[in-house]
Amino acid sequence: MAGVTLKTVAKAVGVSPSTVSNAYNKPDQLSTALRERILATARELGYAGPDASARALRSGKAGAVGVLFTDKLAYAFSDPYAVGFLAGLAEVAEEFATSLLLMPLSSTDIAGGSNAVQQAAIDAAAIFCVPGGHPALDILANRGIPAVSTDRGDHPDLSWVAIDEVEAAAQLGEHLARLGHRDVVVLVDNAEAAGGRPVELTLDEVGYTDCELRIRGLQKTMPDARLRIVSGGHNAFASGVRGAEYVLDSQDRPTAIVGLSDVQALGAMEAMKVRGLTPGRDLTLAGFDDIPAAEAAGLTTVRQPIKDKGRAVGRILLDPSTTERQLLMPTQLIVRSSSGPAPKR
Amino acid sequence: MAGVTLKTVAKAVGVSPSTVSNAYNKPDQLSTALRERILATARELGYAGPDASARALRSGKAGAVGVLFTDKLAYAFSDPYAVGFLAGLAEVAEEFATSLLLMPLSSTDIAGGSNAVQQAAIDAAAIFCVPGGHPALDILANRGIPAVSTDRGDHPDLSWVAIDEVEAAAQLGEHLARLGHRDVVVLVDNAEAAGGRPVELTLDEVGYTDCELRIRGLQKTMPDARLRIVSGGHNAFASGVRGAEYVLDSQDRPTAIVGLSDVQALGAMEAMKVRGLTPGRDLTLAGFDDIPAAEAAGLTTVRQPIKDKGRAVGRILLDPSTTERQLLMPTQLIVRSSSGPAPKR
DNA sequence: TCGTTTTTCTAGAACGATTTAGAAGAACGA
DNA sequence: TCGTTCTTCTAAATCGTTCTAGAAAAACGA
Numbered sequence: 001m002a003g004v005t006l007k008t009v010a011k012a013v014g015v016s017p018s019t020v021s022n023a024y025n026k027p028d029q030l031s032t033a034l035r036e037r038i039l040a041t042a043r044e045l046g047y048a049g050p051d052a053s054a055r056a057l058r059s060g061k062a063g064a065v066g067v068l069f070t071d072k073l074a075y076a077f078s079d080p081y082a083v084g085f086l087a088g089l090a091e092v093a094e095e096f097a098t099s100l101l102l103m104p105l106s107s108t109d110i111a112g113g114s115n116a117v118q119q120a121a122i123d124a125a126a127i128f129c130v131p132g133g134h135p136a137l138d139i140l141a142n143r144g145i146p147a148v149s150t151d152r153g154d155h156p157d158l159s160w161v162a163i164d165e166v167e168a169a170a171q172l173g174e175h176l177a178r179l180g181h182r183d184v185v186v187l188v189d190n191a192e193a194a195g196g197r198p199v200e201l202t203l204d205e206v207g208y209t210d211c212e213l214r215i216r217g218l219q220k221t222m223p224d225a226r227l228r229i230v231s232g233g234h235n236a237f238a239s240g241v242r243g244a245e246y247v248l249d250s251q252d253r254p255t256a257i258v259g260l261s262d263v264q265a266l267g268a269m270e271a272m273k274v275r276g277l278t279p280g281r282d283l284t285l286a287g288f289d290d291i292p293a294a295e296a297a298g299l300t301t302v303r304q305p306i307k308d309k310g311r312a313v314g315r316i317l318l319d320p321s322t323t324e325r326q327l328l329m330p331t332q333l334i335v336r337s338s339s340g341p342a343p344k345r
Numbered sequence: 346m347a348g349v350t351l352k353t354v355a356k357a358v359g360v361s362p363s364t365v366s367n368a369y370n371k372p373d374q375l376s377t378a379l380r381e382r383i384l385a386t387a388r389e390l391g392y393a394g395p396d397a398s399a400r401a402l403r404s405g406k407a408g409a410v411g412v413l414f415t416d417k418l419a420y421a422f423s424d425p426y427a428v429g430f431l432a433g434l435a436e437v438a439e440e441f442a443t444s445l446l447l448m449p450l451s452s453t454d455i456a457g458g459s460n461a462v463q464q465a466a467i468d469a470a471a472i473f474c475v476p477g478g479h480p481a482l483d484i485l486a487n488r489g490i491p492a493v494s495t496d497r498g499d500h501p502d503l504s505w506v507a508i509d510e511v512e513a514a515a516q517l518g519e520h521l522a523r524l525g526h527r528d529v530v531v532l533v534d535n536a537e538a539a540g541g542r543p544v545e546l547t548l549d550e551v552g553y554t555d556c557e558l559r560i561r562g563l564q565k566t567m568p569d570a571r572l573r574i575v576s577g578g579h580n581a582f583a584s585g586v587r588g589a590e591y592v593l594d595s596q597d598r599p600t601a602i603v604g605l606s607d608v609q610a611l612g613a614m615e616a617m618k619v620r621g622l623t624p625g626r627d628l629t630l631a632g633f634d635d636i637p638a639a640e641a642a643g644l645t646t647v648r649q650p651i652k653d654k655g656r657a658v659g660r661i662l663l664d665p666s667t668t669e670r671q672l673l674m675p676t677q678l679i680v681r682s683s684s685g686p687a688p689k690r
Numbered sequence: 691t692c693g694t695t696t697t698t699c700t701a702g703a704a705c706g707a708t709t710t711a712g713a714a715g716a717a718c719g720a
Numbered sequence: 721t722c723g724t725t726c727t728t729c730t731a732a733a734t735c736g737t738t739c740t741a742g743a744a745a746a747a748c749g750a
C-alpha cells in the first residue's frame with residue numbers, strides 16, 4: 001500500500017518512469033491507449049499521483065503563494081479588512097489553481113532559520129501590512145522570492161499595491177478641521193501596549209510606516225491641532241476599547257478620536273457608549289478602511305477598496321500579463337453620523 | 346548569485362554537505378566554531394538556507410496543513426463563522442510553527458490531477474464543511490494524508506470535531522414550537538440556486554449532510570409543523586436575501602424562517618426590513634452559529650464554539666499528545682429579539 | 691599507557707519526481 | 721525505393737536536501 005511511486009507503476013505497466021510522468025503531465029506525449037493503461041494500473045496499485053514535494057523540487061514550482069501578516073495569524077482573521085484582502089487574493093489564486101499559504105510570523109528564532117518564512121515552499125509572496133524593516137522581508141528577498149507588499153516600500157524595485165496614505169488621511173483631517181476639531185487623539189497599533197496598559201507615543205515611536213504616514217497626513221491638513229498618539233495594543237477591537245477608555249477617563253479629553261483602523265474605531269465607539277457618550281455629538285469618531293460593520297455603526301471613515309487590493313496583488317504575483325508592478329488604489333472619505341462639529345469651549 | 350546550494354557552501358567552507366546541513370538542523374552535531382564559520386560563509390555567498398522543496402522531499406515533512414473549504418475559497422471569507430474556524434486553527438498552527446495552506450476546491454479537472462488537493466505539499470488536512478462524498482476527500486485518503494473533518498462522517502475511523510447537528514436543531518425547533526410556529530421555511534446552501542433563481546427543495550435534494558441533519562432535528566421537535574426548504578444560492582448574505590425575498594413575496598408566507606447559517610438568516614432579516622417587517626413580531630427569524638453580527642442584530646440562533654472547533658481540529662492534526670480523534674462540541678440556543686410568538690390565525 | 695567512550699565530521703545512498711536529448715519505428719512524399 | 725518527418729517512448733542526469741553508518745580524532749578513566 002505505502003511506498004507506491006512512479007517507478008512502481010512504471011514497472012507494473014512495463015514502461016519507463018518518464019512515460020508514467022508524461023501520462024500525468026503531458027498527455028499528448030503518448031498514445032491514449034497507453035495513457036489509460038497507466039492510469040488504470042496506477043489506480044489499481046493505489047498510487048496517488050506524483051508526489052507534491054518531489055515535483056516541486058524538480059520543476060521548481062510549488063504551486064502556492066505565501067501570505068505574510070503582521071503579528072499573530074489568528075489576529076489577522078479578527079479584522080474584516082484583512083479578511084477582505086484575503087478574499088480578493090483568494091479569488092485570483094483560485095483562477096490560477098494556486099494555493100494560499102498562510103505563514104505565521106512568530107518571532108521565534110527568526111534568525112536561526114526554523115521559522116515558516118524560511119521553510120515555506122512558495123513561488124511568491126503577498127505581504128500584508130508588514131512594517132518595512134521586518135526580518136521576514138529580508139528572508140524573502142534573500143530567497144529570491146518575488147513579493148508584493150500592501151505598503152509602498154523604500155526600494156524603487158519593490159512591487160506594491162497601496163493607497164496614498166498621506167493623502168487619504170489628509171482628506172479626513174480636512175473634514176475634521178472644517179468641523180472645528182483642534183484636539184485629536186489617534187489610536188494606533190502598537191506591540192508594547194499589547195500587554196494591556198495603554199501607552200502614549202511620539203510619532204517616532206509609532207513604527208508601522210503606514211500609521212506614521214497617516215498621522216503625517218492628518219498633521220498636514222490640521223496644522224493647528226494638537227495630535228496625540230495612543231495605543232491600546234495590537235490592531236483589534238479590544239485595543240480600541242482600551243485605548244479609548246484611557247483617553248475618555250483622563251482629565252484631558254480630545255474632541256475627536258481617529259482610529260487608524262475601523263476595528264479600533266469601533267472599539268472606541270463601544271467605550272463611548274458604555275460611558276453614555278454619543279458619537280458625533282459628544283465626541284467625533286472616525287476610522288480607516290470602511291469595513292461592513294462601519295456602515296452599520298454609522299462610522300465616518302476612509303474607504304479603501306480592500307478586495308480590489310487583494311485582487312491586484314494576486315494579479316501581479318500570478319498573472320504574467322500584468323505588467324504594472326506598483327499600483328496606487330483610490331480612497332474615499334465616507335462621512336457618517338459619528339462625526340460632528342466640535343463642541344464650543 | 347543564483348544557484349547557491351548546500352554544496353556550494355560546503356565547498357567554499359571546505360566541509361561536506363552533511364555538515365552544512367547539520368549546521369542548520371542539528372547545531373549540536375558540530376562544533377560551535379565551525380557552525381559559525383559555515384553560517385557566515387553562507388551569508389556571504391547569499392545562500393538562503395536549505396531549499397524548502399528539497400527538504401520536504403527528503404524529510405517527508407512539508408510543514409503545512411491544508412485547509413479545504415466548500416465552494417469557492419473567496420466565499421469562505423465572507424462567512425465570519427468560517428473565519429472564526431480559521432482563527433482557531435491558525436492559533437494552533439502557529440504554536441507548532443506550521444503554515445496553513447488554503448486550497449481552492451475548484452471543480453476543474455478534479456479527476457485529471459491538476460487540482461490543488463492533488464498537488465499540495467501538506468502533512469495533514471482540515472476539512473471544513475465539505476460534503477461527505479466529495480472527490481477531494483477521496484484524493485486525500487488516497488494520498489494517505491491524515492484529515493479531520495468538521496462533520497461527522499460515515500466512516501468510523503475518520504477523525505472529526507463536530508456538533509450534534511440533530512440535537513442542536515431540535516433545541517431550536519422546540520423553542521419555535523413552544524412559540525406556536527407550525528409553518529416554517531428553512532434556508533439552505535445550494536449550488537443549483539447559485540445561478541440567481543431561488544429553488545424549493547425536498548429533504549433528499551439538500552445534499553450537505555449537516556444541513557440535512559439540522560432539518561431532521563427541526564422535524565423531530567416540530568412534528569406537526571410544515572417545513573419547507575428553500576435556497577437562494579451558496580452560503581452567503583446575498584443568498585439569504587434572495588431566499589427570503591422568494592418566500593416573503595409569495596402568497597404562502599410562513600410564520601418563521603430558519604437560516605441554516607447566521608449569514609443567511611441576516612440576509613433574510615435584511616429582506617424583511619426592506620419590506621417593513623419586524624423580526625420577532627411580524628415573522629420569527631433564527632439562525633445557526635452565533636457570529637458576532639448576530640448579537641448586534643438581535644438574531645435568535647444556535648451558538649457553536651467555532652474557534653474552539655478550529656483549535657480542536659488543529660490539536661488533533663498537530664499535537665501528538667492529543668489522543669481523542671472524535672470530538673463533540675457543545676451548542677447553546679441563544680434567544681434574542683428576532684423570535685417571538687406566532688401570530689394567531 | 692592502553693582500551694573505551696565521546697565528539698566531530700564525512701561518504702554515499704536515498705527521497706520521488708521531471709527533463710533533455712535522442713532512439714526506434716511508423717508514416718509520408720516524391 | 722530512399723530520405724525525411726512524426727509519433728511514441730526511454731536512459732540517464734538532475735533537482736537540493738537529509739539520513740545512515742561509520743571513520744578519525746580527541747578526551748577519558750584507571
